[in-house]
Amino acid sequence: MADMAEAKLTEHEAHYNDRVQFGFWIYLMTDLLMFTVLFAVYAVLRDNTLGGPGGDELFSQPLALTETLILLTSSFTAGLGMIAARRGLKNQVLVWFGITFMLGLAFLSFELKEFAEFIHEGHTMNTNAFLSSFFALVGTHGLHITSGLLWMAITLIFVMRRGLNGPLVRKLTLLSLFWHFLDIVWIFIFSVVYLMALA
């Protein structure tokens, strides 16, 4: 009898994990729809530069490519971190997600540097509709990366203190989903914003 109760409990936990992951997928889809609006807005407004410089003059494709490679690599290391988490290897989790965190930070600093340059040159989001939509789209992605980094840092602190218990592995799974999702969104930003500026 006691064994059966035990078995039921773990089943309860497994069900819970399954539900939470499913729910997180739905959340990611809602987030994707928010990005869809921002992409649509960018597509509508990208030519409204009011005589100011457009994307073809402003954007630096090498910088965008560097950012892309950094973010893709961070996705890869996050994947390695998840493999380690499933195997219960705490130190490897800390190392791989630590690298992911650093890469994310690097990505963010490149992005902020780009923003700072634009603003310094007088291309702010108040200048024209094109820049408004650019800052909104890329900035929202940056904000997501920031919250992902915050989440990662806090989770890793808890992993250090509590070890790799079930709930923390679940959180890492969700976190890596979120991270891959941001990667995919970035690929679209890279194509729609930076590459299509050349076309």
Add this chain to the structure above:
Amino acid sequence: MKELILGKLSMHALPHEWFTIAGSVSFLLLALTIVVVLTWTKRWKWLWKEWLTSVDPKKIGIMYFIAGGFMLLRGGLDAIMLWLQQALSAGEAHGYLTADHFQQIFTAHGNIMVFFVAMALIFGLINYFVPLQIGARDLASPFLNTLGFWLYIGGVIMVNMFFFLGGEYAATGWLAIAPLSELQFSPGMGVDYWIWSLQIAGIGTTLGAINFIMTILKMRAPGMSLWRMPPFTWGSLCSMIMVVTVFPLLTATLFLLFFDRYFGTHFFTTMGGGDPMMYTNLIWMWGHPEVYILVLPAFGVFSEVVATFSRKRLASYTSNVLGMIGVATFSLSVWLHHFFTMGASADVNAFFGVMTMVIAIPTSVLVFSWIATMYKGRIQFKTPMLWFLGFIGIFAVGGMAGVVLAVPPADFQLHNSLFLVAHFHSNVIGGVLFGIFAALSYWFPKITGVRLNERIGRYAFVAWVVGFCLSFIPMYILGFMGATRRLDHYDSATGWQPLYVLMFIGGLVIAIGVALQIIQIIASFMQRRRLRDTTGDPWDGRSLEWATASPPQAYNFTTIPQVEQRDAFWHMKQQGLPKPAYENIIVPKNTGAGIYISAFAFLASFGFVWEITWLIVASIIGVLAVFVVRTFNDDVEYKLTAEQVRKLEAERKQKDEAEQQRKAPALGIDNSEDMGLRDFTKAAATFGLDVIRNKRWRTWQKQN
């Protein structure tokens, strides 16, 4: 320095006009009454522990009903004020409202009715009944549910904040169409309050919807396949899938409008290359599906009601469900019919016109399914069934008016006329509100354990239908006569005034209907021993919510039912009900985290409205801190052993029996039937006199 601390707040923001003073005073009086009652009866701790921090979807559902019901009165008062102004204000007379104030009222009316009444009541119903109908103990994430509810409450407070601080609401219409809602044309706080009340309530709605989808798709009782789900659950599922599809669009759009107003960007401005029509597109991409989000669960309710009271299976269940799925799908591609006059090409208008007309097909499938259910059924005309019949008539008229409006050339004539207003009120009142009333009278015995008074319920229904016809038939006619919507004054040569007066009278009749509904609830409480439902199944119902006690225990079912067919409970009754058994149950612990997060979100929004930077930063940190503490807390559940459950059930049974034995209070009325208005007056007077003579107070003291 002052600006650093208070932002744009100043003495001038305090109430100084008659309506803000009246509003503030009445809200303060309400709050004071609540505080006094709670302190007097020593219920603060009880309120916090049993209700506010509860994660039980049934309790959260009831809190949604209370908040939504209160907001219904608030939005209804707005409607009466609008009608009164229009009835008075022809020719030389200018009524009692300024044009600006009138605009604020119709904005608030639309907003409150859609967001804070209809959404709240629908979410309340889903909270309470979806877990019961699918045989689940709880929602997938109890925490997300309380968070969503409290974010909604934050929105409710935000939408009424202008009474206390700021003194003006948005005067832009309920969707705050740009560029009117831009800073250039609406420099006041009103639009900011509008943005943030919708933003926090809308995020709460999205979280709630994610939770319900998880629950419906992952937590059904064994044997309940999708095609065995009750229609209300199906309607809710369709509606919630639509919520997660379109609410993100609202969130994004509101953020962009906020950026325009706060940071000076150029998304929807007239200058700087912005595109105001893009706002109209985006907001209606959310706004049109929104009304279907409201009506789909109501459709589900009608399917339940009509099957139960026709004492038949729901006819053509599959087509009915496909009809709901069809409505949900098509409604995503019709938004442009709200602005055929924008000047899109004929092809674009034709596409959206056709799509709009196509929606009538799945809707008609539903209507035919209900009619076929009634055909050769043994129909019982209980109040839920009456609301259903009222709905069929009004909704059909409203729907056909909708098909008329869907024809672009006709729409050019009828656009923004009162015909349009009459059309959508037919659908929202006839469809959504009557659906909610049907649901509440149908499920009231499940929620409270007491059936509602039938007789006064019938009066209320009649008052509503008569009032509705009196106010909205003239509105259709006025639309054809050329009256545009949102008029605060018109020329007396138009000859419209008699019809406007008729509309106002209709509004008063509806108000009588609302009063009768309140009386109905009080009368049912007075006769609660007579109307008590001890079986848990007062209507001889068909779905699983009737398989448990009324009101259900916190864990819904002692044992999770095994489902073998559609109409699971009906089938179980035919087979003979299984003997009660007990098992270990895992129950989520109460949490205040939802309240704290919402409080911080509210403060952050307040900071955004008044541009108080420190408050924004501090509140966002607060939101994050509570969130981290909550998500990394693994101790959120506890276990009830089978033995404890058995004890709880036995205690409950004893309590029920004791309650049955207690003598009914002597109110000097005939207790053998549902009381009518005369008996109600008599009973209320007896009660009042007793209180004055101190008799009741003494017996209460003796009992406690």
